[in-house]
Amino acid sequence: MSRAGTTARDTGLPEGAHPLLRLLPLARPVRGRLLLAVLAAAAATGCGVALLGTSGFLLARASQHPSILAISGAVVAVRAFSVGRGVFRYAERVSSHDVAFRVLAGLRVRVYRRLERLAPAGLHAFRSGDLLARLVSDVDATQELFLRGLGPPLAAAVVAAGAVAAVWLLLSAPAGIMLAAGMVAGGVLVPWLAFARARRSARRTAGARGGFSASLTEVLAGAADLHAFGACDDALAGLSAADRELTTLARGAGSGEGLGAGLGTAVAGVTVWAVLLLGMAAVAAGPLSRVPLAAAVLTALAAFEAVAPLPTAAISLGQARAAAGRVAAVLDAPEPVTDPAEPLPLPAGPLRVVLRGARVRYDPAGPFALNGIDLELCAGRRVALIGPSGAGKSTVAGLLLRFCELSGGTATLGGADLARYRADDVRTVIGGCPQDPYIFDATIRENIQLARPEASEPELAGAAAAARLLPWIQALPQGWDTPVGAHGAAVSGGERQRIALARALLADPALLILDEPTAHLDPATARALTADLLAVTRGRATLLITHELDGLAEVDEIVVLDEGRVSQRGTHDQLLGSGGLYREMWLATRRAAG
C-alpha cells in the first residue's frame, strides 16, 4: 500500500531517542485516544493481510471443486475483512491526527511559557528569524512521533507476528522463519539503514532551514539599505547560497528515502519468493496441498504492506528528532532569574528600593556591566540616571525589573533581598517603560490597554493625555481602534514612544522606571514631554534614564554612570559646578543642539 499512515520502528538509537522520548509524557492526557489509534492501526493492517490470505485460500479451495459450503465461510470473511480494513484505517487516521494535534497544542504553549521565563536576558542566543523557525517548524515537526512513530510500528509488529505464525502453521517452520527474517529485515533493518543514510542531512535540514529563514528575515529587515546601496543582488546571492545548502540537503534526504523504498521492495519480493520456493518444495514432496500454499504465500505477500512505509517514516522520525532536539534546547536554556521556593509577600508601606555595591555581569567570565553601584529609590523621590551608551544604565533597569541576577552586592525591596520575592510580584511594584518598548501588531487601544486590561475609558484617556497622545488619537479617522501595523510601522517613531509611555503611565507602578522615554522624539516634543513627565511623576518614586539633560534641575538626585560605576552624583547645580562627565555631557548637548 502506498502511504497508509504507518511507520517507524526502531529509529531510536539509544542516544537518538532521547528528545523524542521527552515528548511522550505530553501525551498522558490523551492516552486513551492514543491506545485507540494503535489498536485501530493494528486492526486495519491485520484486515488487509487477512483479506489477501483468505482470498488465496478461497481460490485454492474452490479450484478443488468442493461443495459451496466449504468456501462459504471464506466468502463471508473476505467481505468482512474488506470492509474492516477501510473502517479501521479511518478510525486510526482520525484518532492519531487528533492525538498529534492535541499534544502539539500543549507543546506550543510549553515552549512559549519557557520563552516567557527566559526573556529577555536568556534569549540573546536565539536570533528572531530562527526563533520563529523553531516555534513553528520544529514544534510542528515533532508531531511525526504521534502520527507515525507509535501506532504503526506497534501495529506492524503485531501483524508481522500473526503472519509469521500463520505461515509457520500453514507451510512449515523454515517458511515461518524465512518470513520472520524478511519482516525483521524489511521492518527494522531497511528503515534503520534508510534512517542512518538520511540522518546526517536530516539533522542539518532543520538547521539549514533556520539559517535560511534568519538570512531572509535580515534581508527583508534591511531591504531599504540594500536598495539604497544597490546591494540587492549581493544579498540574493547570499540567500542563494543558503538555498543551495537546503536543496543539497533535500536531495541527500531523497536518496535516503529512495534507498529505503528500493531495499524494502527487494526484501519483500525476495522473501515471498523464498517462502514460495520452500512451499513448492513441500508440495512437491507430497505432504502439503496447494490450498495452504496459496494462503501462506499471499499472506506473506500482504504482510509486507505493514512494513512498507516504515523506511519513509523512520526518516521523518529522524527529522522530528532533530527538531525535538532544538525545541529541547529552548526548553533547557538556563533561566536568567530564579524565583525563591518560599517567596515573601510584597512589603506593605511606602516603597523603598536600595542597591548597595551592586554588580552585574551577563557572562560569568565577561566584564561587569555594573560594577558596584549604590542607589536609593523611595516614595516621592525622583532619580535621574545618565551616562554615555554602554555605561550600564539599562542594566540597572533590568536588575530592578528582575530580568537579571546580581553577581555581587545587594538589592533590597522594603529591606528584604529582591531575590526573595517572586519576579512577577516585583514587577507589579516596579514597572514602567523598558528601553525600545515593543509595539504590537494591534490597535492603539490594545497596545495601551495591555498594561491594565481592566482600565476604564477615562483612565485610558488620562494616560494618553499625560503622554501627550490624546489629541492625535482623537484626530485619527479610526481613533483608538487604529491599527499600528507590525512593529508599529504604521505610526511614527515619536508616536510609538508615546504609546509606550501612555502604557507605562496606565500601569501606574509604585516605582516608575522610564528608560529613555524621549529617545526618538524631536527636541521640541522631547522637551515638552520631559516637562510633562516631570509634572506627572512629581511626588512619586521614579527612575528616569535619559539623554535629555533639560529639566533635570527638578529631580532629587542625578546619578552619572560611566563604565558600570557611579562617576558622579548630586543635583544639577552641584554637578554642573563640579566639572567632570556631567558637565562634559551638558556642553556636548549644548554644542550638538546649537
Added chain:
Amino acid sequence: MRAVDPRLLRQAGAARGYLAVVVLLGLTVTVLVLAQAGLLARALASAAPGAGPVALRPVLISLLLVVLARAAAVYGGEVAALRTSAAVKSQLRRRLAAQVLRLGPAWLGGQRTGEITTLATRGLDGLDPYFARYLPQLALACLVPLAVVVRVALADWISALIIVVTLPLIPVFTVLVGRPARARARRQWLLLARLGGHFLDVVEGLTTLKVFGRARPQAEVIGRVTDEHRTATMSVLRVAFLSALVLELTAALATALVAVEVGLRLLGGRIGYETALVVLLLTPEAFLPLRALALHFHASMEGMAAAGRVCDLLEIPPPRAAAGSGVSAGVDLRRQDVTLDAVCLAYPGRDRPALDGVSLTIAPGERILVTGPSGAGKSSLLALLLRFTEPSGGRIEAGGVPLSSIATPAWRRQVAWIPQHPVLMPGTVAANIALGQAGAGRDAIASAAGLAGADGFIRALPDGYDTPLGERGLRLSAGQRQRIAIARAFLRDAPLLLLDEPVAHLDPVTAARILDAVERLMAGRTVIMVSHGLRWRGGADRTLALDGGRVVLAAGCLPDATGVPE
C-alpha cells in the same frame, strides 16, 4: 476541481525532465508488477506433488529477476521524485526572495515579514507531496489502471468488467468529497500563517509583556489560537479521510467482489486456477494508483495553498522604479541640479497625502536642512530621492531629465544614505562597509572606516574586519552601527548625501563624536539632512520646514539653525 495549478507548473520549469523520468519509472514498475503477478500465479498453480522448484526453474528465476528489477525501478523513481521537488522548491524560494526584495521597502513596510519567511521555508516544504508524489501519480493514475484492465481482460473479461464499472466511482467520490476539503485547507493555511505572525509578534514583545505582567496570560491566547488551528485542521481531515475511506471501501469491496465471483466460477469449473489467481493479484493494482492519488492529493493540499500564495506574490507587479525602467540617461549630480516640481506622494489607504505639492531645487554642493514635526513628510521626501517610491503627482528632474527616465541603479550610484537605524547584513564587518561594492579592496574599506572613526573599534573586535555581524548587528552598539553606516557612505563616495536623523537616538556625547565624522563626510557633497530639530553644527545653506506634507518655510540660513559656527 483544480487538481493542477497551471501557475505552479509554469514555475516548475526546472523539474520537467525529472518528472518525465519519474513517470517513466512508474510505468516500468507497473509492467514489472503485471509480470510478477503472472509468474507468481503460474508458480502457485503449477505446484503439485512431483512438480517442485526444479521443474519450475525458468518461472522461479524469471520471478526473482522481476522482483529485483522492480526494486531498482522503485529506488530510481523515488530519488527522481524527491529531486523534482527539491528543484522546484529551490526555484520558488529564490524567486520569492528576489520578488519581495524587488517589491522594495515601500511594499515591505505594509507586510508581516514573519509570514513571508514562514512561507518561504515551512510553507514551501509542503510542496514535497505535491511534486514528488501527486504530480507523477496523476500521470500514473491514468495509465496504470488501463494497463491492468487490459491485462485482466486478456485473462478474464467478466472480472475486467467489474473493475471497469467500479473504477469510475473513485474520481466521482474524489470530486464530491474533495471540493469542500480544499476550501477548508486554504483557510487553514491562512490560520497557520496568522499563527506564525502572532507567535513572532508575541515573542519579540516578551520583555514588554513581562513588564506589564501580561506575558503569562499570552500563553492562553497562544493555546486558544493553536486550538482553533487544531479544530480547523481536524474538520478538514475528517472530511478528507472520509473520502479516503470511501475510496478504500470501493477498492476493497471490488477486490472482494472479484475474489468471490472468481471463486464461485472456479468452483463450477468455468475458469482456470491460474487465471483466477492472476485476476485476484491484479485487481487491487487497478485501484492502487487512484487511491494513492487521492491520498497524495490530500497530503499536498497544504503545500498547494502555500504555493498559491507564493504565486500571488510573484504576480504583484514591481514598482516602476525598481524595474529599472527608462533609458539610462547620463546624470552627474556633481554638476547638475535636482528639481522637485509640485511633487505629491499619497500612500494607498491613507486619507492624507504624505507630500502635497512640494517644490524644491537642489543645487550641487548645497546643504539643505529639512525639519518638521513627526509625520511632516521628511522621510517621504528621502524615499522619493532614493526612489523607493514614485511621486503620485508632480515631477522630479535631474539635470532637466525626468527621474523616471534614469535607470534606478545608475541613479542610486549617485546617492549615499545614512538612515536613523542602519541595518547590518549577515556577513563580515568588511562586507557590511562594502555593501553594494563587492569589489572594494581592504585598503579602501579600512580607509573609509578610518574616516568614519570606526577603524579603532573594528580592529578591537575578535576578528577585526572579518568579524561576522549577526541579525540587526546585535553585537555592535547603536553608535558603532552608525559609524559602519557612515563608513559605507564614505566608501560609496556619492555626490548626493541623504541623512535621516543619524544621531537622534544617540546619547549626546556619542552623538557629538559621530557628528564629527558626519561633518567630514559632508565635505564637498550635496547634502539633504533630515532632522526633527536643530542638531547640526556645520551650518546649512538653507532650511526647508515641512508640516503636513507641505513646505511651510523655505529659508536661507536661520540664525538659530546653524549652531556654533566653526
